[in-house]
Amino acid sequence: METIYFDNNATTQVDPEVLEVMLPFFKGEYGNPSSMHHKGGEVAASLRQARLDLAELLGCDPHEIVYTSCGTESDNAAIWSALRTQPDKRxxxxxxxxxxxxxxxxxxxxxxGYRVTEVGVDRLGRLDLNELSAAIDDDTALVTLLWANNETGVIFPIEEVGALCRERxxxxxxxxxxxxxKIPxxxxxxxxxxxxxxxxxxxxxxxxxxxxxxxxxxxxxxMIGGHQENGRRGGTENVPYIVGLGKAAKLALERLPEENGRVKAMRDRLEEGLLKIPSTMVNGDREFRLPNTTNVSFEFVEGESILFHLSHAGVCASSGSACTSGSLEPSHVLRAMGVPFTAAHGSIRLSLATTNTEGEVDRALAIFPEVIQKLRALSPFWKDGAPALDNGLLNCDDGNCQICN
Ligand SMILES: Cc1ncc(COP(=O)(O)O)c(C=O)c1O
Structure with a gap:
């Protein structure tokens, strides 16, 4: 059984070309880029090139990039810098x-003791810009918002948000x-x-x-320490990984048209096929969305059970964020969007990449109906191919949910 990997928002396969450029830095090119001798100088040159390649993907100056250990560290560094440089704002x-x-x-x-405002989203996961504008006051130190949602792929209006924040x-x-x-x-x-x-x-x-x-x-x-990264992040640079990221950025820039062409077409065909299964819906704005992501709810079945059966059939998917899976709580993203409880519980995220193929989409489309049918046959809320509830979708928040009660 060959794996069909549709969980690329959780993590992606390291590109063989990325691995290849990294390997010399585990062997002969072991110098410290800060050293004055030639072993350091060679490595420092590779670091400069990697920074240039990442800057090109982002459309920024290479000196505006600070390397970190992961996305989480980058988010933490941004938040705590904004608060420490503006100690009067809370x-x-x-x-x-x-x-x-x-x-x-x-x-x-x-x-x-800080005041935190969480701006809401509508049923399609779109940000309310008026709510954001109204929330900004003289005490606001920072606005921090996702560019694209990891669970639904919905894209926030970052250009407008940036303009608003700068103006205020x-x-x-x-x-x-x-x-x-994934997007330019x-x-x-x-x-x-x-x-x-x-x-x-x-x-x-x-x-x-x-x-x-x-x-x-x-x-x-x-990270307080040495002079590395122009004094903005102490610690000897993770050279092999920085070089790998430079190559990945170069490849991503080259592949952006494919991401928005072939990958998007595969995602759309997969989604259309899944929507043919009864009582199925796509969560989130289908227009302003990453080209690789779809979040689909199969009502009256449990997302975790779907994932288990899919995995058994070779398909890797996920229920929302990899960081919150393992909990049986429905996704906070879908709840914030007002997705009914019965649908939020049966939601899964499929995220594709250039490594996926049309053949994998075909195979997945053959596997899904069988899995959903099997699970619905066990559901007390599904009978004779249709929901067995008088009022269809139920929202737990009204206190009358037939599933919870
Ligand atoms: C939107 C978003 N932010 C931050 C992170 C954390 O990134 P990392 O795993 O590199 O810490 C993730 C990872 O899933 C993510 O999807």
Whole structure:
């Protein structure tokens, strides 16, 4: 049984070309880039080239990039820098649908006495710009928002948010971990102060990330130590991984047309096929969305059971974020969008990449109906090919849910 890997928002396969450029740095090219001798000099040159390649993908200056260990560290560095450089301000704005890297910081900030506002989204997962604008006040130190949602792929209006924040004099950070490499980004034309990314989402290895810090923005390092990264992140550079990320960025830039062409077409065909299964719906705005992601709800079945059966058939998918799976709570993203409980519980995320093929889509489309049918045959809320409930979709919040009661 060959694996069909549709979980590329969780992590991606390291590209063989990325691995190849990394290998010399585990062998002969072991110098410390800060050393004065030739062994250090050679490595420093490779580091400079990698920084240039990543800057080209982002449309920024190479010196605006600070390497980190992952997306989570980049998010933390951005939040804590914004707060430490503006100690008089005690208000942070974010959204209800962020990744745990932001949500858990927001919870911690509240405990420290900060005021945190979480802006809501509509039924399609779209940000309410008016709510965001109304939330900004003189005490606001930071607005931090996802560029693209990891569970639904829905894209926030980052250009408008950036313009609004700049006009109101507020620092704006975006968690672009899912956006980088999947959609075109040109930081020179946007009013973004900081941007987080992670290598393992774009075919580089796990353990490397970066934070874009706009020229001129006051920055307080999260990792205090040596002079590396222009004093913005102490610690000897993770050279092999930085070089790998540079190659991955170069490949991502070359493959952007394929991402928005072949990958999007495969995702759309998969989605259309799945929607033929009764009582199935796509969650999130299907227009302003990453080209590789779909979030589908199969009502009256449990998402975790679907994943188990899919995995048994060779298909890797996930229920929302890899960081929250394992909990049987429905996704906070789908709940914030007002997706009914019965549908939120049966939701799964499928995320494709250039490594996927049309043949895999065909095979998945043959596997899904069987899995869903098998599970629905066991569901007390499904009978004779249709929902066995009088009122169809139920929302637990009204207290009358036939499933919970
Ligand atoms: C939107 C988003 N932000 C942050 C992260 C964390 O990235 P990392 O795993 O590199 O820490 C992820 C990972 O899933 C993500 O999807």
């Amino acid at each position: 208000h942070v704005i974010t959204s209800k649908v962020e990744h745990s890297a932001i949500i858990n910081n927001a919870t911690f900030l509240r405990r420290l 004099g507020v620092v704006f950070h975006t968690d672009a971990v899912q956006a980088v490499g 980004i040109n930081l020179k034309s946007l009013k973004i102060d900081m941007l987080a990314l992670s290598g393992h989402k774009l075919h580089a290895p796990k353990g490397i990330g970066a934070l874009y810090v706009r020229h001129g923005l006051k920055f307080a390092p999260f």
